[in-house]
Amino acid sequence: MENITESELAGFAVGAFLLSATIAAPKIDAFFSASQRSSLGMCKRCGNLRRIACSRCKGTGSVTEGGIPGFNLVEDLLESVGRESNASRVPCVKCAAKGYFPCPGC
Ligand SMILES: [Zn+2]
Numbered sequence: 001m002e003n004i005t006e007s008e009l010a011g012f013a014v015g016a017f018l019l020s021a022t023i024a025a026p027k028i029d030a031f032f033s034a035s036q037r038s039s040l041g042m043c044k045r046c047g048n049l050r051r052i053a054c055s056r057c058k059g060t061g062s063v064t065e066g067g068i069p070g071f072n073l074v075e076d077l078l079e080s081v082g083r084e085s086n087a088s089r090v091p092c093v094k095c096a097a098k099g100y101f102p103c104p105g106c
């Protein structure tokens, strides 16, 4: 671990941040980082990840069938802490269960 410099750690942090932000909150991410990315020479749409998180399934590849629109985030949070959801998860038809699309800007 001694070979990892601070700048490399910062790079990892930025990469992890961009990845998580792209998956978790594409709208917020696009709002505050589009200009930042273009100034860095990165793709405005995906930040050079070459993929766009699916807006329907939030990048998970599956959706909660019969769930309340806008309630999926709560379901995801509950699942992330290990709670089994009562609603059934079905593959997302919008992205063919991939969870993302190829970036149209790359
Ligand atoms: Zn999807």
Ligand SMILES: [Zn+2]
Binding pocket: 043, 044, 045, 046, 047, 048, 049, 050, 051, 103, 104, 105, 106
């Ligand atoms: Zn792109």
